[in-house]
Amino acid sequence: MVENKKNQNRKIIAVAAICFLIAAAYAIYIFTASKPKPPGEGQTVRIGTFSTAIDYAPMVVAKSKGWLQEELGPDTKLEWTTFQTLPTINESFAAGKVDVVFEAEVPAIVGRAAGIDVKIVEDGATLREGIIVPVDSPVQTFRDLKGKRIAVLAGTAMHYGFLNILKGVGLDKNSVKIVNMIPPDAAAAFTSGQVDAWAVWPPWPEQQVVDKRAKFLPGGEAEIQSVVVMRGKFIQEQPQLAQKVLKAILKAKQWLAANQEEGISLVAKELNLPPEVVRLAWPKHDWGAKLTDGIIKDLENKGQFLFDEKMIQNRVSAADLVLKLN
Helix, strand or coil: CHHHHHHHHHHHHHHHHHHHHHHHHHHHHHHHHHCCCCCCCCCEEEEEEECCCHHHHHHHHHHHCCHHHHHHCCCCEEEEEEECCHHHHHHHHHCCCCCEEEEEHHHHHHHHHCCCCEEEEEEEEEEEEEEEEECCCCCCCHHHHCCCEEEECCCCHHHHHHHHHHHHCCCCHHHCEEEECCHHHHHHHHHCCCCCEEECCCCHHHHHHHCCCEEEEEEEEEEEEEEEEEEHHHHHHCHHHHHHHHHHHHHHHHHHHHCHHHHHHHHHHHHCCCHHHHHHHHHHEECCCCCCHHHHHHHHHHHHHHHHCCCCCCCCCHHHHECCCC
């Protein structure tokens, strides 16, 4: 009887000990899982660009020289995506599948108008691009474009800029036949003579000029802001990572402004473009551009243009779109 009682006590003690060990292990697991990780540790930063463009050079350089990874640290993984359409960018932002995108200002405005939480945090570059016509075209001035077919991707900064150029010479959008085309399709149409002029960003026009198929019309340029766009929640939840990404980009911008020839060679190699194409486009880019009041006003004007043209249903204010991180 006494021996049975002792055995029973031993079992109770053993069970209690096992329960204590399980509870201790669970407490350690909870503490470890809930303990904040150092910024960047075990994180992934998803970065993308809208198509391929020379004005994305700050991101190209920051990636190529390893400055992004250096800033983020070895425990942060980088994922890269080249988007071909605006809807896929906005879908990725909305679903939290991309954190940072280099693109022109208009796609960012379109995304914000659709209710997607994106912020322009910096101006990667300001560029001024002209309009091309075939090298043997009789068109000599912008007034000569009256009644002509013009390839342009609707709702872009080039679209906005082209209409402003027409306005400056006494024409409007009804004076020409605008053909809405993405750059690869427009390139084919331009080469085959299906359109009379083309309004598009680098490197597309420069490639046509270098190949001696096109010339720039004198006296008119469209201004484009190539911007750094970040997902709102990424900035809120990972502010240190957002700052580190921006720091690497700003370092690349400074390097580009001080190293023209090396920059041309590096960008040409990374984008798989002929160096002469990049060299022709290079002077059109201001790598020192910042989010000044003038640029913010330009964003407001383009947002109003998109609203007036019924390309967005909601007005977008710069105050809601721009968030300076430094």
